[in-house]
Ligand SMILES: Nc1ncnc2c1ncn2[C@@H]1O[C@H](COP(=O)(O)OP(=O)(O)O)[C@@H](O)[C@H]1O
């Protein structure tokens with residue numbers, strides 16, 4: 504389970520260290536930085552998929568994602584006694600991302616490319632990476648360190664150089680095959696790869712989910728939801744069918760879902776509702792009903808991720824469905840860690856019924872994303888390794 508997430512110098516996030524629990528709810532007014540925080544988490548996930556450099560290039564390069572304000576805002580600036588102005592930076596400008604899980608931590612620092620060396624002017628350079636043991640980074644707990652092209656791992660009391668020519672666009676995780684003797688890198692990569700993100704299901708009239716789809720076992724719903732029928736049937740056959748039926752009748756009293764096998768190994772959804780003489784097909788379902796079924800299939804996956812991330816799951820759901828959605832999310836958070844970004848009042852208040860709900864309310868102060876009520880002393884211990 505993730506315990507702490509730390510982000511520095513990314514969009515409206517100058518410096519944020521967030522304590523995480525089993526069920527995390529990220530909320531706050533428009534523009535407070537919810538999506539920025541979500542994107543920072545996705546960037547971390549991209550490091551383990553080999554895509555962090557490309558993802559930052561697609562965002563317009565590091566220059567445009569760096570925090571646009573001063574490194575620190577003094578009390579006199581906050582009081583309006585002196586204008587907001589740049590403070591003297593102690594080192595080169597870097598984007599920092601990191602986290603700790605129960606027994607280890609990881610951090611990466613990215614910097615601007617050297618313009619003369621390559622035409623890929625938007626691709627940032629990976630400057631440093633570190634994997635350490637224990638809840639907080641300390642030099643003595645460092646296990647693997649990447650410094651520019653050099654990768655070294657602790658070998659008892661000495662350091663073993665694992666690689667000397669790591670390309671600036673490859674992370675440790677891209678090199679795992681050639682780094683001998685580094686089980687920590689592999690372990691960390693697999694941990695990050697088990698995070699799962701859902702942030703936009705397609706439910707428009709042309710969406711594949713509205714058509715019959717190939718019936719093949721699908722323990723993990725596609726991120727756009729196209730294989731819903733197969734995912735639901737997989738839950739019915741090898742997952743928690745009872746929870747699936749309970750979740751449907753909790754949201755739509757008297758309703759049930761059935762998967763109809765069509766010729767050619769295609770599966771179609773049949774949604775039986777009280778008061779109707781025939782079931783409705785996926786093509787006929789309202790946006791809200793279809794999206795709700797998608798959320799159920801995503802959440803009740805027979806192969807739970809280590810972290811399930813839902814970005815604004817309330818989109819196009821009727822507010823009356825939100826308490827049932829919250830009950831489902833709370834149920835799932837007992838088996839896997841959950842991160843929900845939301846600004847739907849009813850979803851938020853229903854999630855907060857769970858005493859375990861870790862509610863992070865963001866606000867923007869002097870352009871900077873901060874956590875409401877977090878004093879310097881409440882912030883989890885965090886040290887950047889570089
Ligand atoms: N490079 C940047 N530096 C500072 N602030 C930024 C930067 N990029 C975006 N922002 C700010 O981030 C805010 C958007 O945050 P976002 O995460 O989309 O908010 P929401 O909570 O609505 O999801 C905008 O108000 C924008 O001003």
Ligand SMILES: [Mg+2]
Pocket residue numbers: 537538
């Ligand atoms: Mg947003």
